[in-house]
Amino acid sequence: MNVFAPASDAARAIADISWVLVVGAFLILSGVMALLAYSLRDGGKVRTRLWLLGGGVIFPVVVLAALYAWQLGHGPQWKPVPPPGALVVHVTGHMWWWEVRYRDPATGADVIAANELRVPVGKPVYVALESRDVIHSFWVPELAGKMDMVPGRLQHLLFTARRAGAYRGQCAEFCGEQHARMAMHVVALDPASFDAWLSAQAKPASAPGAPMLARGRDAFLQQRCDACHAVRGQTAESRFGPDLTHVGSRSHIAAGTLPNTPEARRRWIAHVQQVKPGARMPSYDRLDDATLEAIAAWLGSLQ
């Protein structure tokens, strides 16, 4: 996470304003120090009224008014409604993960995912921010400023990614025990890859193609994982935990806590409460290795 490497218009505007303020403040401080040195050395020869009025009133008024006028045209854009042509994505904060909701351009249906946001490069993205429980804050420094996610309110951020890449974000408002393990990844893709990705995410999960994967799916249902998780096409809809329909396509699990590898998925399922104490999912340490392996393999196959 690097505020000095902006990859979007909004982040570039914030970085520019910060540089102007930092460099400007440094120049002014240097000027004041030089004046101070001069007045001490030359004791008594400074024209007090001139410097008090000029340096204490006129100078700050002119500088602050100029800065204000300049930043009016340079700050990030705020639009109460999404501008035409913008991609609208809903992100809902939960303790301690992110639900991500797109609209399928083909059918208009919701496409729900978690913890990973993909956006097209060069197109305005309007991120509508909500919370299901406490106040969270959405912060991906390379792409936009921070915005609080307040229960009962709809906040938003607007940015246009200019560089393809993966950007890490972090919840920036203390939200309880696992606040520190509430990260997300935003992946900016060229528009064609983005469209392909979105239409793949809109599809339900395909049926398991191998006996081992079918065993994993069956164990998932037997253990009632579907009481909290939805795998579209394979389970009923349940929205308490992250949607797992295409969990295999994400780079990380549990909001940036672990890389999405078979071992990490096994470890997560068996030892949630060691990996992320307090997370709202029980540890399944009573499952035998073969069952854990099958579930982890099936989840990995959900691309």
Ligand SMILES: [Cu+2]
């Ligand atoms: Cu949070």
